[in-house]
Amino acid sequence: MESIRRCTVRVWSLLCSAKLGLALIALLAVASAYGLLTGPWPGALPQGLLTALQVGLALNLSCCLSRQLRAATRSLSSHPSTEGRQPFAPRYGLSRSFHSLAEVDDFLTICSRRIGLRLQPPRPIRGEDLWLVHDNPLGFFGLPLLHLGLLLILIGLTLQPWLGSTRYFETTEGALLPLEEAYGYPFSLLVTNLDVLDRGNAAPEYLTHAVILEHQRPVGQADIRVNHPLQRDGVKVYQATAMFEKKLTGLLVKEEPTLPLVYAGFIVTGVGLALHYTVQPRRAWVAVNPSPDGYRLHLSLDFASPTPPKDGTVS
């Protein structure tokens, strides 16, 4: 049992490690470059290898995310475990003896003013206390959100080939595109007209006018052009190519159920990155213990500036 437990801990540590993440990112970068050099993507690169890298990275991101969330929630708790260790890598440490608890309280008041972070405990000091204080709590969730966003994007990218479908059609004016009957989409399209928009200095823009049919009955009209696809019942129809002289239009019909996941990932990534960069949380870990000459105060900060008064022992 002990060996299984040790093995599980080792595997978990490996999956959470930044080193594995770096190695997978580097491999993905090298694979991308190699895939491009050997022809149109993915070139000579086996699709299975790419998927394996994506799944590995998703697993690593999930483990990192769970570890970061645990660290963030631990940081928010004002009553950390009594193990006697601070839940962060300290950048400043102070250890000092006092004769009475009133002196400890006075010193903490001076420190609080100096560093701009209230260090006093949530309840009166009793002589054997341990507490954690912080400011800007939102900042703790910047990195977890960033990783969650990337994970959502990666899941969307990996699942898309299995869950989605893409079909390309070329059709002419007056022709029916039997998407509903032949391919099981929720509607069909009757292409009524192919138009060209003259935009002065810009290149001409092609426009496909179509009637939307459901069960062979018209239910609406659509103008499809580049940057303005038709979107209906989870299906998108894009203007792909056009040969105006031949009255021929190319339409891309796409079902992508993972798209909301990917867009959610974009938003969460952006918010996470913005939070991580703009909101800098600060943490302080304070412990007071009885000592032969009164009380001993241990103070750890996860920031190096500003620091408390220097009349203490900096460790």
Added chain:
Amino acid sequence: MTLYDIAFMTALIFYLAAAVTFACSTVWRSQHVRGAAFVVLGIGLGSNTLAVLARGLILERWPLVNLGEFLALFAWGLALLTILLLRRPGVSAAAALASSLAAGAVGAAVLQGAAHTAVSAALQSLWLQLHVGTAVVAYGAFGLSFALAVTYLVQRRCPMRHHGLPSLQNLIHNTVRLGFFFMTLVLITGAVWAEQAWGSWWSWDPKETWALITWLVYGVYLHGLRLPRWQGRPAAWLLILGFCLTVFTLLGAGYLFPGLHQY
């Protein structure tokens, strides 16, 4: 010669002059020369702004469409970030290198010519402004981090200047963070736009793949900062690699690999 050409040539001359003046201030360690270099760089930036605006007004569109226009904006972003971020003393060498890069970008833009490019339908989107706007800041910050990384490597070899290394590292770190944030936005805005225009938010198109590789390299740099062995020299070399990839994404990927980004 149009107003556009005159403004562009002025920007090129002043960027080169700024590079020389910053180099002189590094050698002589003179605050007055450094101040004069910032004034010269500011005039170059003003001319660059005028050139970009003139092109936009002449063509009656946002000048963000082709490589030459983007290079002009890249130089603009790099010069602006140099003025904003390298004001503290001790980084004049980095400012000299950044000004040279800006001059090189303007020179390349001049070589590209002022030919009018018909804007394709895919480019007629609000996402163009967002995508290219964020790319200007990202590439500018990466250019600046390259200049700072080179300065860091040079200063490491000079024991008399070791005292300034921690603050230089801090400046490099903040510049990369800025670039990484905007590069993330470049990828996101590009993906959303590609989904609307091409029907696929990610196509493994050469340019987007190389942009992803660039982003990954800077991601590796930011992760590596947590490991003590990666700090210092390896991190600086990684930034140099990152900027080489940035330049390749900008210039090489479009020419060497056929793809959707043929602008």
